[in-house]
Amino acid sequence: MVNRYKCVVGYDGAGFSGYQVQPNKRTVQLEIERVLTTMNKSTVKIVSSGRTDAGVHAVGQVFHFDSTLEMDGHQWCRALNAMLPEDIVVKSTERVSPNFHARYDACQKEYRYKVQQTTMRDPFTRNVVTQVSQSLDTKKMQEAARYLVGEHDFSSFCAANTSVVDKVRTIISIEVQEVYQNQIEFRVVGSGFLYNMVRIIVGTLLEIGTGKRTVEDMNRILEARDRTKSGKTAPPQGLYLWEVRYDE
Amino acid sequence: MVNRYKCVVGYDGAGFSGYQVQPNKRTVQLEIERVLTTMNKSTVKIVSSGRTDAGVHAVGQVFHFDSTLEMDGHQWCRALNAMLPEDIVVKSTERVSPNFHARYDACQKEYRYKVQQTTMRDPFTRNVVTQVSQSLDTKKMQEAARYLVGEHDFSSFCAANTSVVDKVRTIISIEVQEVYQNQIEFRVVGSGFLYNMVRIIVGTLLEIGTGKRTVEDMNRILEARDRTKSGKTAPPQGLYLWEVRYDE
Numbered sequence: 001m002v003n004r005y006k007c008v009v010g011y012d013g014a015g016f017s018g019y020q021v022q023p024n025k026r027t028v029q030l031e032i033e034r035v036l037t038t039m040n041k042s043t044v045k046i047v048s049s050g051r052t053d054a055g056v057h058a059v060g061q062v063f064h065f066d067s068t069l070e071m072d073g074h075q076w077c078r079a080l081n082a083m084l085p086e087d088i089v090v091k092s093t094e095r096v097s098p099n100f101h102a103r104y105d106a107c108q109k110e111y112r113y114k115v116q117q118t119t120m121r122d123p124f125t126r127n128v129v130t131q132v133s134q135s136l137d138t139k140k141m142q143e144a145a146r147y148l149v150g151e152h153d154f155s156s157f158c159a160a161n162t163s164v165v166d167k168v169r170t171i172i173s174i175e176v177q178e179v180y181q182n183q184i185e186f187r188v189v190g191s192g193f194l195y196n197m198v199r200i201i202v203g204t205l206l207e208i209g210t211g212k213r214t215v216e217d218m219n220r221i222l223e224a225r226d227r228t229k230s231g232k233t234a235p236p237q238g239l240y241l242w243e244v245r246y247d248e
Numbered sequence: 249m250v251n252r253y254k255c256v257v258g259y260d261g262a263g264f265s266g267y268q269v270q271p272n273k274r275t276v277q278l279e280i281e282r283v284l285t286t287m288n289k290s291t292v293k294i295v296s297s298g299r300t301d302a303g304v305h306a307v308g309q310v311f312h313f314d315s316t317l318e319m320d321g322h323q324w325c326r327a328l329n330a331m332l333p334e335d336i337v338v339k340s341t342e343r344v345s346p347n348f349h350a351r352y353d354a355c356q357k358e359y360r361y362k363v364q365q366t367t368m369r370d371p372f373t374r375n376v377v378t379q380v381s382q383s384l385d386t387k388k389m390q391e392a393a394r395y396l397v398g399e400h401d402f403s404s405f406c407a408a409n410t411s412v413v414d415k416v417r418t419i420i421s422i423e424v425q426e427v428y429q430n431q432i433e434f435r436v437v438g439s440g441f442l443y444n445m446v447r448i449i450v451g452t453l454l455e456i457g458t459g460k461r462t463v464e465d466m467n468r469i470l471e472a473r474d475r476t477k478s479g480k481t482a483p484p485q486g487l488y489l490w491e492v493r494y495d496e
Contacts, residue, residue, distance in 0.1 A: 012371040057372070087371045123260040123335045124305070124376055 002066050005076065006096040007046075010059050012087040013236065014127035018054040019061070028052075028088060032063070035083040040067050049106045049244040053196075055236030057128070059112075060091070060243040064102040100246075108172065108245040111198045113186040113238045115206070129183065130238030136184060136209035138176055144208045144218035145174040145186075148201060155225035157201050158194035159233070167194055167225075176205065187242070196233050204231035250314050253324065254344040255294075257309050260335040261484065262375035266302040267309070276300075276336060280311070283331040288315050297354045297492040301444075303484030305376070307360075308339070308491040312350040348494075356420065356493040359446045361434040361486045363454070377431065378486030384432060384457035386424055392456045392466040393422040393434075396449060403473035405449050406442035407481070415442055415473075424453065435490070444481050452479035 009032070017025035021033070029046060036044035048063040071079070076093035084090065114129040116122065121131060148157075151170045158167055175187040186202050204221060207213045213231070221229045257280070265273035269281070277294060284292035296311040319327070324341035332338065362377040364370065369379060396405075399418045406415055423435040434450050452469060455461045461479070469477045 010371055012374075081369065086369065086374050089369050089371050091368065120339065121329065121334065121337050123258055123337050126260075126334050128372055 002068055002098075003070060004064055004066050004096050004098045004100055005093055006062060006064050006100060006102065007076070007080075007093045008091045009061050009063065010089045010091060011057065011061070012127070013052060013055045013057040015087050016054065018056070019048060019052045019058075028058075028061075031085060031088060032080075035080060036065060036067070038083065039079060040069060047102050049102045049109065049241075052239075052241055053236050055127075056239045056241070057237075058241040061241050062102050062106070062244040062246075064096065064100055066098075102244075105246050106244050107247050108189060108191055109193060110187065110189045110242040110245075111193070112240045112242045113188070113198060113202045113234065114240070115184045115186075115202075115238055117182045117184070127237050130235050132206065132210075134210045136206065137211070138178055138184060138209070140215050141176045141184075141186075141205045141209045144205060144215045145176055145201075147218045147222055148174055152222055153225050154194055154197060154222075156221050156227055156230045157197045157204070158227060159196040159200070160227045162195045164194060169194060169197070174201075199234045199236070199239060200227075200230050200232075202238070203234040206234060207231040250316055250346075251318060252312055252314050252344050252346045252348055253341055254310060254312050254348060254350065255324070255328075255341045256339045257311065258307050258337045258339060259305065259309070260375070261300060261303045261305040263335050264302065266304070267296060267300045267306075276306075276309075279333060279336060280328075283328060284313060284315070286331065287327060288317060295350050297350045297357065297489075300487075300489055301484050303375075304487045304489070305485075306489040309489050310350050310354070310492040310494075312344065312348055314346075350492075353494050354492050355495050356437060356439055357441060358435065358437045358490040358493075359441070360488045360490045361436070361446060361450045361482065362488070363432045363434070363450075363486055365430045365432070375485050378483050380454065380458075382458040384454065385459070386426055386432060386457070388459075388463050389424045389432075389434075389453045389457045392453060392463045393424055393449075395466045395470055396422055400470055401473050402442055402445055402470075404469050404475055404478045405445045405452070406475060407444040407448070408475045410443045412442060417442060417445070422449075447482045447484070447487060448475075448478050448480075450486070451482040454482060455479040 011028050016028050019028045021027050021029045044065050046063040046065045073093045077090050080090040116129040116131050118131050119133055148171050153168050155167045170191045172189040179185045188198050259276050264276050267276045269275050269277045280294055292313050294311040294313045321341045325338050328338040364377040364379050366379050367381055397419050401416050403415045418439045420437040427433045436446050
């Protein structure tokens with residue numbers, strides 16, 4: 001009998017060419033499928049909530065897979081973590097309905113983006129935050145972020161090379177806060193995201209935080225529905241897929 | 249005219265086969281000498297306060313070098329950081345007396361060792377702390393550390409494969425403190441250290457912290473002057489050469 005399992009996984013994106021399998025590249029999907037296939041003694045494919053790009057991290061990525069093996073969540077975690085490389089950790093595994101789908105059933109995602117303000121580069125955090133040497137006005141970034149909350153056409157915040165036609169998405173909340181001294185965290189919750197959307201939003205907010213653009217520019221950028229009007233795509237190493245939520 | 253410069257450097261040890269030049273290995277010394285030789289248009293050798301092993305980090309390693317170039321500290325830092333890889337940062341450079349010697353003149357060193365208590369492995373900190381799954385009794389480790397302060401024969405805390413004969417060293421202070429939730433930091437200041445001394449001290453303290461050994465065992469281990477009596481050598485990724493102090 002085949003069982004469907006739902007798995008929550010974290011990974012340090014620094015050592016991967018992204019999530020999705022690509023020829024001759026080390027990817028998260030490849031490492032996990034290799035281990036599951038070994039355990040299962042036949043090919044196992046996994047289906048995730050979505051891809052992450054090279055260098056992007058996950059704290060709570062979700063995938064599902066089917067297996068004839070019958071183990072409880074604790075046993076799966078122990079077995080998988082013993083065989084997976086150190087930069088991937090399986091946090092929980094549970095048996096779910098055969099109808100569960102990690103991508104189609106996801107109803108909310110939270111991304112976080114970490115920025116460290118530092119005048120001198122910090123070798124220890126270079127892969128896990130984005131280092132910024134200018135000072136940032138958190139309050140202005142908070143104000144500008146409010147324009148984005150709600151249902152909007154996010155064409156200005158979508159990578160130009162996408163095939164997606166409908167660019168209307170809903171952002172449920174955006175918080176901008178200083179979590180430690182010199183570290184600012186952006187927390188973006190939405191029902192769905194376009195390609196590079198969080199990184200373009202953060203890149204634009206950073207330009208507002210440094211004073212290169214004004215708070216009100218954000219509204220004009222959103223209404224322009226034009227990628228050339230928004231800021232630079234913020235680099236991948238600050239981005240974390242934090243949580244994927246499903247209806248019970 | 250040749251000038252002598254003193255340089256303070258930090259590095260993430262994860263990507264290096266240690267500090268010292270070795271054939272066909274990526275080392276900190278090699279990267280720095282390559283950049284200085286390019287800038288100087290002739291071979292430059294650097295002399296550090298001492299080696300660090302593969303995987304060990306530095307926040308304040310010190311080296312000196314001689315150069316005919318005349319630049320102020322700020323210019324040196326800018327030029328070196330522009331050419332050095334991202335896992336090395338030059339923090340300060342200053343012109344010193346031609347008699348200054350980074351190794352012989354060092355009068356105190358501080359090492360720090362970072363331990364994270366976590367039941368589930370954390371992919372993001374695996375290269376910058378040592379992860380421990382057992383709970384640790386900080387108070388017991390503090391008490392045991394007191395036995396080591398002062399001038400002692402540290403034969404029990406020196407790697408067996410050393411050629412050093414005199415194993416008497418002075419530890420000025422050892423602090424054990426919880427710096428964040430779930431993170432414990434050991435801070436060891438001494439006038440000089442034997443090979444692997446801090447890592448063997450920490451390894452022994454961790455065995456006391458988990459209850460495998462008692463506080464009083466530390467005194468017996470010290471007096472035994474025998475490496476086989478002390479704990480395991482703690483892994484390199486938790487260790488930082490924090491500061492090297494010189495007499496003014």
